[in-house]
Amino acid sequence: MSVLADQQAGAAAPGSVLDLVPVVPVVVVDDVAAAVPLARALAAGGVPVVELTLRTPAALDAIRAIATEVPEVVIGAGTVTTPGQADAALAAGARFLVSPGATAGLLAHLAALAVPCLPGTATVSEVLAAREAGFTEVKHFPAEASGGTAYLKAVGSVLPDVRFCPTGGIVASTAGEYLALPHVACVGGSWLTPKDAVAAADWARITALAAATVALRP
Ligand code: 3PG
Secondary structure (H helix, E strand, C coil): CCHHHHHHHCCCCCCCHHHCCCEEEEECCCCHHHHHHHHHHHHHCCCCEEEEECCCCCHHHHHHHHHHHCCCCEEEEECCCCHHHHHHHHHHCCCCEECCCCCHHHHHHHHCCCCCEECEECCHHHHHHHHHCCCCEEEECCCCCCCHHHHHHHHHHCCCCCEEEEECCCCHHHHHHHHCCCCECCEEECCCCCHHHHHCCCHHHHHHHHHHHHCCCC
């Protein structure tokens, strides 16, 4: 059974976030009413995964709504910056956690959880700290601003046992360059759920944007 089929069969935590889809949608929800149709629109396009960022007051309720009403979607929490946020996201139903960066305290907390977590890293030293805490899969953020594929290639070449999910500034036209790197298993991006499409409830547009990413994994 594929990783996705496995996830859809039950609401267990995924084994690895990186193997679910080529592009993990990084989602900001201002209005909780948008959460369920948005998740369904992504799934209809072949992307049954949402990284819902803890950047708005609606975020935890949105995670809860998707976890309850759209169980076929693997819902995770992004922008987790404290242990307390990690716990709140899990209590709301998140099945994976992503952080933009990591302190020693956050790494230790995430490492003890039963769900997959992607700590954020930008430098070799940060990846080494994450690896020391037990992580061989990390988010690489902010990907474009810190040097794009050339930088990530250099970082990855000295850490062959680490797999990366680069995020930050990646768009449809550049995702393929990242996915072609051997140590990049998926990328993250917000371009699948543009703010204006969400505000206009243009779910068909989101489904089309999601569908266009499915074939991106080489
Ligand atoms: C993230 O939280 O991973 C980033 O904010 C997503 O970056 P993007 O909006 O540039 O895709």
